[in-house]
Amino acid sequence: MKYNHRSSSYLTLFVMSLKVRLAHVLHRRTALKRGVRDAFGSPMLVLLAGMVAYGSVAHQQGFDPWVTSLGSVFIFALPGQVVMQEMVIAGAPLISVVLAVLLTASRFVTMSITLMPQFQHRDRGPLLYLFVHLVAMTSWAVSMRTFPSLRAKDRLPYFAGFATAVWLVSFPGTFAGYWLSEEVPGWMGYGLALINPLFFLLSFVELRSRTSLVAVLLGLILGPVTYLWDPTSSLLVSGLLGGTLAYWGVKVWGRGHS
C-alpha cells in the first residue's frame, strides 16, 4: 500500500515535470514564432531592398552573379560586401581587401558582446557560435529594442526566428537584384538605396537611454568627418571616440547633477 502510494506520487511528479517541460518548450516556440512574425514587414523589406540594390550595382560593375549572391549569404554584411567588390574590381592586392573588410566588420565584435549577455545563462553555449553569424544591423537593432520586453529564456528563440527569416531573403534578394538590374526603373533605385540608412536612422528615434542617444548623436557627426580623413578606419575611430565620449560625458554630467 505504502509502495503504491509512493509510486503514484512519483508518477504525479513525473507528469508535473513533463508538463513544466512542455510548457517551457511551447513558450519558446511561441517566442520563435513571434521572432519570425516580427521579421515580416519593415525589417525584411529593408534587407531585401538593400540586397536588391547591391545585386543590381554588382551587375552594372560586372561582378560575378554567384560571388555576389553567395557573399550576401556568407558575409551577410552589406558594407563589407561593397568594400570587397569595389576593391577587387579596382585590382587591389588580396591582403588589403581582407584588411579593409576586417575593419568594417569590427563592429560585429561589439555588437555580439552587447547581444550575447542578454540571453539566458543556459543558452550561452556553443550553439551561439552558429547563431552569431546572423547578427547584422537589422537583427541587432530590432533585438536591442525588443529584448527588454522579453523574458531572458525567450530571447534566443526570438532572435533565432527573426534573424533566420531575415537571413534567408539575402540570397534570393541579391540574385533577383542582379538579374533585374536593367528592368528596375531608374527612379526606383533611389528608394532602394535610401531605405537602408533611413531604417537605421529611424530606429534611433526609438532609443530611450540618454547615454545611447548621446553616443548616436556623436556617431552621426563623427561618421562623415572621420571618413573624409581616412575611409578604412572611419567606423572604428568614430565608434571608439564617440562611444567613449558619450559614456564618460553622461557619467560626469550625471555625477555633477546628483
Add this chain to the structure above:
Amino acid sequence: MSLGTSIVALILCALVTYACRAAGVMLSSRVSQTSEIFLWVSCVTYAMIAALTSRMIFLPSGVLATVPVWARLVICGVAIVIMHFGRRNRMVGALAAGVALVCTYAYWFQ
C-alpha cells in the same frame, strides 16, 4: 579581375567577418549585462552604427550621391517627424514616406 581572385576574396572576407562575430561571443562570456563594460561597449556600438548610417546618408556611394544634400536632409527630417509623432505602424509609415519622397524627386529631377 579574374573569377578565381573574386572567389578567394569572398572566402577570406567571409572568414574574417565571421571571426569578428565569433570574437564577440568569446569575449561576451565574461561580460555581465549590468556591468560598466557592457554599458561602454554598447555606447561604442551605437556610435559605430550611427557613424555608418550618417556616412550612407551624407557620403553615399551609389545613385543617392546625385540627390543634393539638402534634399536628402529634408527627406530624412520628414521621416523622423513621422516616426516621432506616429502611433501604430509608424516605422512602416515613416519609411514609406521617405522612399516615396526620394522616388518622386528622382522621377521629376533626374
